[in-house]
Amino acid sequence: MALSADTRPHFTTIAAFVSSLDREIVHLFRDVLLVCDEMGLIGKEMFAIDGCKLPSNASKEWSGTRADFEKKAAKLEQVIGQMLSRHREQDQAQGDQNLATREEQYVATLQKRARKIREWLKDHDDKPGKTGKPKKSNITDNESAKMKTSHGVIQGYDGVTTVDGKHQVIVHAEAFGEAQEHDLLQPMVDATREHFRAIGKDEDVFRSAKLTADSGFHTEANMKMLASAEIDAYVADNRFRKRDPRFVDADRYKERHRQERAKLKGRSGLFSTADFVFPEDLSHCLCPAGKRLYRSGHNVEVRGFVATKFKGSKTNCLPCQLRRKCLRHPERTEIRQVAYFHGRSAQGRDTFTERMKRKIDSKVGRALYSLRVAIAEPPFAHICRVMGRDRFTLRGRRKVNAQWNLFCIVHNLQKVARYGPGFA
Template sequence: MAKYKKYNYSQMIMIPVSLQDQLMPGTLEHAIHEVIEKKVDLSIFDEKYKNDETGAPAHDPKLLLKVVLLAFSRSIIGSRKIERACQENITFMALSCGMAPDHSTLAHFISAMKDEIIHIFRDVLLYCEELNLLGGTHFSLDGCKLPSNASKQWSGTFKELRHKQKKLEEKVKKLISDHEREDKQEGGSDRSKKEKQIKRIERRIKRIDKFLNENKPKKGKTKKELQSNVTDNHSAKMPTAHGVIQGYNAQALVDNKHQIIVHAEAMGNGQDADNLSPMVDRAKENMKAIGRDENYFKDKILTADANYHSKKNIEKCEKERIDAYIPDTLHRKRDERFKEQDRFKDGVNKPPKKRWYTPKRETFSWKEFQYVEEVGKYKCPAGKYLKQMSLKHKSRNKYYRYYQARETDCRECSLKSKCLSKTDSKSRSLLIPIGYRNDNERILSISQRMQQKIDSDKGKDIYSKRLGTIEPVFGNIRFIKKLDRFSFRGKSKVNIQWMLYCMVHNIEKIMNYGFTV
């Protein structure tokens, strides 16, 4: 008969543990310990403590920061979960030297480092620079929209929020009325349950009322009122591939050599086009803070996707002398490499949906009109002349020469159906792009110049590197570190959380590519 050693889970054992031996070289916890201990200056926290003569000693910010960074790297976000890890997990115990800070200390430490977070981020960035992890030639910018600790149900314009408040007040009146009526009857419903429901709705009414009294409506670019949020008014409603969320747009500017993040910031704006300028300006401040020239980004390559394409952003890059590659939304339509991309989409072979509008008739293009240089006019396919009405006509940021046919010439024309796009049009007008008869004289808008740059072989090659630079960063933070939503409220606190995750990413790069014991 087989004989086995007996075991007993109720027994207790004593294990001698060397805290330093638990932080093994080559692990992320060891890298965090070495970087924070030797390369990050946390003396900026000293001014916050007034306990040099009286009061209990505080937890060292270095220990707290190490614990938080390790927790985020292991997808542990809640302060109570971090506290429990410091009590039960030997690695967390080693990193905190067995002090086990409680959840309130950890939560306050994270949310209160509003002014210190950028200095810590820059110290880590400086170490990346010292280890030669920055290429300094090509940078990519992108954003990731994440939900925050706020509900879409508490969003709306001030008019909509007042309407919601009024509806809740009417609901309270109805509940009180029903409650009084049921009290008169025998066997009425539970009194305490109804009272709790009424108090809960009254708290919501007061919450909306307080918000409306303490805040002002948010205005957009067109002066139209934007939706506010009672829970977190710095967050915004943002459309994503998975529907509309209430959250923040987490931006990152990344160097392409080892995907080091040179600046990170959580924006309460879902439009990426509005975020390029502040990201570039603050990245310049970061590079200046670590000893680089304020013109560090001059002549450097910057790639960003079509969401950042705007006249304002391209002008910003030209002003900063940045070699930007920012395509328009139609760049793939012009690229032969993507001409068969539709066949991979679902439903591509399905019959087309019925249009809700009447498409325009196909008519003669301007190229089918002949320019007669002797008279300075265009001749239509029917042989009639169109008179020049404007020498320089602007439409959609492009310049044209404007020509117009006579109504009498078009009225009885046999080619009318092929020339006029609408049945009720009286005459044909013609917009000739300035310079098309001589490409050397063609006037290009700033967007058109960017289109030519992107469509060139060099532009295609450079832009193709964007995907391998920026996407691994968000893949690491979102899917490996599992940051699928922000747990804080308010832009400053959410920004702290986002920058801490970006620091974890940078320290991981230090461990993999530059860290030496």
């Protein structure tokens, strides 16, 4: 501002800068990171990886699979045909001309939307998902994702950061168009290493530093990766709080809410696995109605654990008086199935997930993991609330990633101004 005599560039100039200089912005991020390191603002003792889901310049209404878009286009064309037929009838009957004009404008809007969908379908296919099912695409910005947040469902990107624990300096930032964070841990770890090597730190920064991340990054593959890389990591699983004695009563209100909803729907709660009786040989199990469920699979792997599966018969389940308490959807589910988990992996040894559970459930593990919130969350609050950067204004992952890096650069520069020698 001083160099430009307080003149302000037009917003199109700023947009052109962000959208075209993504490589230069990465180098600028590293330059600021080097300044922070030289000033001693980076402790390199503990890092926290976390993500902040922000909306982008795309509408979630234009999200779906090819089948969804085909159905939407066909429905629009059907409505257009019906309205054009009604126009012809009104012309013959000489009806209200103002109404006809408004409907013609509406037909033109629908035709534009239908053409937009048809043109997109010509050049694009479904995005493949990990389970084989297609992921939802977006006609406006196909690199963005539809994701759930605490404020509802948005169409946007996940701004992920690696934050140092000393002064909450962001040492790596990257935007991903992914609704889930399961596959983002290794790219963040690798890129953080690369940033420190780029500023002259040849030694692996994770050799002595600890790493924390929340349950969104917890998978068996990620735990194996961290163990193989010998990173001292503390990553929570989705049952972490359930095992914490300090949160033993945390779900009492949720349980009351579930009971009230079940009572409202005419159900007093569903039977759980604990309501079934399993003999020692696991040849069968008994349901709460006293009927036998027969073994349908032994030593099968379910989510990385060995289990024995049981299922009932139509003869017993269909006429059962307890169907509404046994099945979540009794109107369309015919029989009850139950899995008895043995708690061991298919190879007969502890999984990497179980090792992480034992590590993070220790007193030291819980104490170290509790620091994650104080490290990872303040930068998001500063960027989104204090700086007011609570959404992405561009389209495409390359441009959005450059914008996210700029947000984080400003955050780090304010750390220099506040805590840097000669500035504080």
